[in-house]
Amino acid sequence: MSDPKECPRSLVIERIFPHAQEKLWRALTESTLLTQWMMSNDFEPAVGKKFQFRAEPQPNWNGVVDCEVVLVDPIERLSYIWGTGGAESGLQWVVAFTLTPTMGGTHVRMEQSGFGPDQIAAYNGANYGWNKMLGGLERVLGEVN
Amino acid sequence: MHAVADNIFRALADPTRRSIFEELTRQGEQTVHALTRYAGVSQPAVSKHLTVLKRAKLVRHRREGRETHYQAQPNALAPMVNWLDQYGAFWRERFDRLESLLERME
Numbered sequence: 392m393s394d395p396k397e398c399p400r401s402l403v404i405e406r407i408f409p410h411a412q413e414k415l416w417r418a419l420t421e422s423t424l425l426t427q428w429m430m431s432n433d434f435e436p437a438v439g440k441k442f443q444f445r446a447e448p449q450p451n452w453n454g455v456v457d458c459e460v461v462l463v464d465p466i467e468r469l470s471y472i473w474g475t476g477g478a479e480s481g482l483q484w485v486v487a488f489t490l491t492p493t494m495g496g497t498h499v500r501m502e503q504s505g506f507g508p509d510q511i512a513a514y515n516g517a518n519y520g521w522n523k524m525l526g527g528l529e530r531v532l533g534e535v536n
Numbered sequence: 537m538h539a540v541a542d543n544i545f546r547a548l549a550d551p552t553r554r555s556i557f558e559e560l561t562r563q564g565e566q567t568v569h570a571l572t573r574y575a576g577v578s579q580p581a582v583s584k585h586l587t588v589l590k591r592a593k594l595v596r597h598r599r600e601g602r603e604t605h606y607q608a609q610p611n612a613l614a615p616m617v618n619w620l621d622q623y624g625a626f627w628r629e630r631f632d633r634l635e636s637l638l639e640r641m642e
Binding site for chain 1 (some may be wrong): 623624627629630631633634635636637638641
């Protein structure tokens with residue numbers, strides 16, 4: 392860690408699921424299905440929709456994630472702002488899912504990027520936040536099965 | 537979710553602070569004057585940014601005569617990496633659950 396260039400700018404998790412892209416899209420966008428693998432929620436696949444994920448409160452976290460849908464591109468791309476710790480002092484991220492059909496299934500890429508409140512407004516889906524910070528590793532903890 | 541990491545993320549979320557921190561990692565120790573010239577904002581603004589960076593332990597300072605010198609502490613980024621590590625574990629676990637959900641779905 393002596394070289395700051397090794398500092399990660401975003402978190403990328405990738406996996407190939409042996410299922411159709413349409414099915415993945417449903418699991419990501421139907422609230423009842425989303426509850427079964429993420430957390431309980433009031434998600435709707437509509438840009439601008441504010442929703443929450445709710446989990447059991449933990450010592451350092453009240454269990455609430457405040458979200459807002461920023462991109463819905465069926466059945467390929469979905470992203471939402473992911474905020475923890477309340478609107479004022481909290482931290483905001485963007486979580487972006489990209490689904491790509493592949494041999495025998497669907498490749499799912501999840502990228503979680505950090506944002507400052509000042510950068511939310513400037514969100515353009517490609518060039519933001521931590522991407523500009525320090526360069527560094529593309530994949531922190533990526534995995535491709 | 538993690539207070540120490542929160543401070544670091546918050547400190548670096550501001551573009552001016554980030555560029556001051558980056559300048560310090562590139563140039564080594566710098567005076568407040570030099571950083572003010574670099575950042576192109578007022579000295580009080582720079583001092584305020586440096587205080588936030590100091591609170592996050594991303595910089596440390598020493599006084600020499602009338603000048604205060606600042607130095608980057610890149611090792612202080614470690615909690616942020618640990619934090620990302622934890623989020624990595626979170627998402628991997630969620631993906632495992634997604635996989636079993638997909639098995640159950642029609």
